[in-house]
Amino acid sequence: MIYLSIIFCFFSLGIQGEKGVLIGTWNPASFLTFRNAANHSNIKIYYKLKRPSEQITSTASDPSKAVVFAAISDTIYMYPNFSILLNGSKSLVPIFEGKSVAFGQIALDYVSNNLYWCDALHYWIAMKPAYNLNNSIYKVVVHKDLKQPEGLALDPEDR
Numbered sequence: 001m002i003y004l005s006i007i008f009c010f011f012s013l014g015i016q017g018e019k020g021v022l023i024g025t026w027n028p029a030s031f032l033t034f035r036n037a038a039n040h041s042n043i044k045i046y047y048k049l050k051r052p053s054e055q056i057t058s059t060a061s062d063p064s065k066a067v068v069f070a071a072i073s074d075t076i077y078m079y080p081n082f083s084i085l086l087n088g089s090k091s092l093v094p095i096f097e098g099k100s101v102a103f104g105q106i107a108l109d110y111v112s113n114n115l116y117w118c119d120a121l122h123y124w125i126a127m128k129p130a131y132n133l134n135n136s137i138y139k140v141v142v143h144k145d146l147k148q149p150e151g152l153a154l155d156p157e158d159r
Contacts, residue, residue, distance in 0.1 A: 020084035024056030024070055031056070031068075033084045049092075055101075060108040060115070062130070069115060069130070071106050074099055076117060078130075096128055097135055105152040112156070116141070118149040125149055 020035040030048040058071040068079040077092040100121035107116050115130040123146045128138035
């Protein structure tokens with residue numbers, strides 16, 4: 001069985017105007033990208049993780065910086081210089097270790113550059129500066145009256 005975590009991307013770095021779909025898959029754990037998905041003339045690029053037993057449970061992107069974030073097992077990673085066609089750096093940089101392995105979405109507030117995630121086993125929603133690699137800098141923002149939070153959506157409009 002294959003489980004998918006899908007985000008639609010528009011990257012302004014790398015290849016100007018690059019559009020496509022990024023899919024995080026299980027079995028084996030990998031990123032699968034499609035270019036021109038809306039036109040049904042797909043170009044598919046496949047990047048398998050080093051440990052295929054890992055599970056990508058959520059993805060988020062920052063189109064202005066060509067970065068993809070991924071929740072994999074108990075860690076949130078940053079995939080810098082991501083390109084739908086070229087898949088840039090091939091290296092995942094851990095930005096937070098210690099979330100539970102339970103399902104829980106991640107979401108990027110691109111106005112404040114904060115990354116949020118749900119943790120269904122800890123019963124909280126937490127956040128950290130998306131581009132800060134210090135694992136100890138994070139804050140639990142919601143922890144009362146939550147029962148297994150799994151989904152997360154942000155409205156990052158600068159008001």
